[in-house]
Amino acid sequence: MTSSSSSSMHGTFPYATVAGVASIYLLTAILKSFLIPFYRSTDFDVHRNWLAVTYSLPVSQWYRNGPWAPSQWTLDYPPVFAYFEKVLAAVAAGVAYSTNSDNLWKMLDPLAQDAVAPQSVVVFQRLTVILSDLTLIPGVLLLCPPSGVFTPMKTLRYLGLLYMLAMPALLLIDHVHFQYNGMLLGVYFSAIGLMQRGRVLAGAVTFTLLVLSKHIFAYAAPAIGVWLLCNYCMVTRPYQPGTERTFSFRRFFGLIVVVLATTTLVLLPIIYNGELQSMLTRMFPFGRGLTHAYWAPNLWALYYGADVVVAKLKGLPGSAFTHGLVQVMDPTVLPPVRPVHALLATVVVYLPILTGIVRESGRPHGSQRSLLFWATMGTSASFLCGWHVHEKALVTVVAPLMLEIILKRDLHGSSRYVTAVASLSTLMMASLLPLLPNSLPELGLKWALMLFSWSIDYCLASMTSDGGRFHRFVVAITAAVCVTYQWVLPSVLPSMPFAPLMLMSVYCALGRMLGRRRALAVVLGASLDGAALETSKFLFQSVRRTGSNGGGDTELSAQMLRVVAESDVHQTPGSSKDTTSVGGDAEEIILKNTPYQALRLLRAFYNTDTVSRITLDVDIRVDLTRQSVRGVVQLPYGLQTEIRVLALCPDYMASEMLEAGADYAGLSEPLNKIERGWLPFDKVIALPQVIPQILGPKRLMPNARNGTVVQNLKQAVIDAKSGSQLEYRAEGEGHIRVDLGKTNMTNDQILENMRFFVKELLRNRPKEAGDNAAAVRKTGELAKLTTMLPKLMGGISSLSGGGDERARVLDLPYFKAASISCPNVPRIHIETENMMPSSSGYFR
Incomplete structure (x- = not known):
């Protein structure tokens, strides 16, 4: 199976x-x-x-x-x-x-x-x-x-x-x-x-x-x-x-x-x-003509608006398409x-x-x-x-x-994209105002709906790194235009009933075109091309070879690489030469990256169709001579790898386990084969009453801590075969290395797996280990983690006992270092503060 x-x-x-x-x-x-x-x-x-x-x-x-x-x-x-x-x-x-x-x-x-x-x-x-x-x-x-x-x-x-x-x-x-x-x-x-x-x-x-x-x-x-x-x-x-x-x-x-x-x-x-x-x-x-009676906010609203202005400046009669007719009409000055x-x-x-x-x-x-x-x-x-x-x-x-x-x-790599979309939504709602009459109660209804829409746009824009400053500017200008449309122009120019509609159409069309250009400039990388990425890679490689060892030039070249990665410009696979690639895991980019930035930077270097694993390395502050950090976590997105599973169960349950996805199942036959050196499996899952002692020396002993000694054997087999079970263990000086995704998975899936894994590490943190939250408090940055502390870390006050030694340990961060890597790609470091599950760095 x-x-x-x-x-x-x-x-x-x-x-x-x-x-x-x-x-x-x-x-x-x-x-x-x-x-x-x-x-x-x-x-x-x-x-x-x-x-x-x-x-x-x-x-x-x-x-x-x-x-x-x-x-x-x-x-x-x-x-x-x-x-x-x-x-x-x-x-x-x-x-x-x-x-x-x-x-x-x-x-x-x-x-x-x-x-x-x-x-x-x-x-x-x-x-x-x-x-x-x-x-x-x-x-x-x-x-x-x-x-x-x-x-x-x-x-x-x-x-x-x-x-x-x-x-x-x-x-x-x-x-x-x-x-x-x-x-x-x-x-x-x-x-x-x-x-x-x-x-x-x-x-x-x-x-x-x-x-x-x-x-x-x-x-x-x-x-x-x-x-x-x-x-x-x-x-x-x-x-x-x-x-x-x-x-x-x-x-x-x-x-x-x-x-x-x-x-x-x-x-x-x-x-x-x-x-x-x-x-x-x-x-x-x-x-019916090029435009509707009320011009849609597109290119032709600007075209007709320009024609009206030029005709007025030349003293020509008013254009027919300002009369609210739905038919083919030619501009007064501009070509039809x-x-x-x-x-x-x-x-x-x-x-x-x-x-x-x-x-x-x-x-x-x-x-x-x-x-x-x-x-x-x-x-x-x-x-x-x-x-x-x-x-x-x-x-x-x-x-x-x-x-x-x-x-x-x-967010497609930049807060500019989100603000562009939020601004487009703001303009769209303003352009819909003329659909309802100006009499009560419809007047209050359409303004209430517009303010409701703008509130949603503002919430999304405020999540970006610039706090939505550009969007707030758009809202202010749009609100002024809406007030002018609704009350000022009808009072000032009562003989020109089409003027408010023309103002709204032209303004929204202009704002929409600028917003679309802003979004495409970010998403399509209009200002950058593949040569910019290769140039940045070459600069980074050159600086590393000259032995700058993390100096200002290295920082600058790494920042240039981030700019390119944030612009989402990727080289077409197969088009780059070996001489332009940064080689090996020995190369590192040491920069204060968020998980999202680090992942995008890694993808900027990865120029092949080969499906490879994306690995997370974490160093934690723990004394492994007295403490143990190991466990298993169920990731939301499995890696879909071929995991060969042996289910040790009574022989009468073997067929049920095979149907659940186990590769091998049973008790007497597998045990006899294992004694003769038969080990064609990667994981053993067993019921508590049938744990074989022979597996201990071969490091295949099922263990309740890592989820291989279970009561529900069928569900455990299904979870193991899905590739979503992640087993981890701290070794050496507190180093943990796990595979969190593959290059054919989306950024959101990998980042969500990382969040789940970090939550598990924090939940399983020994009481006397370091505490990132305490370290952050020492630097006066508590506000960034206050929403996370009650749920994930329980607060320092929940730890019983203490003494000066424990207090000194707790003043140090639990995460000493973190990085992600991939074959033939430089290791990308992540700022440990941004590893916190509540950090906005997972989606910014």
Whole structure:
């Protein structure tokens, strides 16, 4: 029995209790129910008419004009959403039949609908939006990093789910203005999550259905397609370094067949009824013009704004597109923009995203960015230059980026990225203010939602190393613009009603473009290239060879290396020469790194596809002649290594242990073989009553301290085969060396393993060993550890006895030194203070 049959933490669904998820959903559903009586836009009547059309008419008339479909209420979504409306209409018909509701029956008749929707119709449609938000639950959970039951990061999953279910922008757009963006984002997250977890074909089907529900999600299709070509269709043989990746035509054609089959099945009724052309005309109405009546904050808002300003300066008549019309209109001064121009601009902006995906595809898995990030960047590029984009579409950019930061704590190497995303969220919420009227109570509601959103943005930005200073500046400027939009301009320029809207559009467009540039400059490394990394490596190597021995030049070169690593610039595997690499474990980078910085710096040096172990070395202050430090800890992320396990149990239990994953099981036969020198296993797990004395001299004796003498033998075998059990032991002068991860694991997984291991070391710390907390107090830095002391160290006052000798020992830090290393990579030192589990250095 091999370890492949054992349970794997990497493939398990993220842990979240049903009670916790249900509580979050019910809490947010109650909140949304209070929004039912508020303002609703014409989109409410649009969807009300779609219910009637899909229920009362055949498919052949869904996309055709007639007395049942006023021009402003025509069905212009793809067929999957039309099928969804038909299902809702069937539910409404069932409710109307059971309650004998004339209002619901009228709602399903396109020729008998009331001009103003009755309260029962309002409640029904509002409830459909609340219930459809259930798709966010599997979507968010699938995006969570896979982990075991033991990880505390489940709290982040709850926070991510709470954020999406109570996101202020979605509350305003879906539950007041009225749309179904939350439901569609849930499907989008599910599709991306399935692909990231290796369920590519299932994810491809889900994403195809999503695009056929709302075609705005096709913005992400090029990025997803290139990512799949580079990461799914390109395959390599595992554990064979140096082999070139080859293109898998089997995977490629399988992907194409799945997408085409799904599309054909969905469109078959439309094609059969000859409605394909009518549907495409409705979905892509180029006659509506480049912008909406209220300009979306993108490139064209700046373009039209510049045209208005130039026309005013020249004394020309006002432009037609400041009159709130939805049609093709040409600028007064600047050249007109046609759909082909918008397409070319989108391609130009999109190309760097595709280039970044291709460039990253050769890196080790742990150093690659997520598919969600690349897909969102593609959506952002399309929003920036797309034809007739609505301001509400910006939520499909902000929501994924904010959610990923909350779930993964992945700051992409710089606080500038987080502040850029938080600032983008702040601008998005400001751009949504015009969606609601300025009369009470909607005026108070939209400002309350905006302040709620800004509070969330501020909390995320304040976690960064700069404390969110840039974001606070953005909030101050945006608040001034919002006040000017809401009260100043309407009073000063009452004859120019479009001026406040133009101010908001132009300001948000300008801020959005600068924020996007700021994020891409950090994430794509726009100011640095591979040559910068190689130059820094060469400088470091040269300084070490000249014998500076940790002087100022070494410190400077190490700082340069950190800057490059923080910019996340990696050399493509195989492109560097041996002469430019820093060789061997003998080289060290002695710098006050946090665990996060050290790991990123290590990855900057690691330029190969070979999967290697990442090792943590810790020196602790302990007297091993009187004290013992050893144990076993269950890591949240297993290393997935081949561990051969012998389960010593009564012979009648052997088959059960083999099914659980043990390689060998039994009692009499294994003992007879061991006496003859048979030892083809790495770990022995036994019940207390069957411990064989013969294993002691061979250092294979099961021990309750290291978790190999257990009562639940089956669970112990499963845990051992998962590769998540870490056995440690202090030797020599207090040195501990353990493998915490592999290069094909993500940074978050390795850092979480490190946090668990350090917690175990602190929990298992001998009473007379050193205490990092006491040492920190001596240097006046207690504030950094006060939140951790009660839980992890129990405080110095909890130690009984003492004497001067013990007091002197406790004044010294428990961790003397720490570092991480990898084959053919210099050892990266970690500042011991940053090893504390509560330290922000694990995610900054």
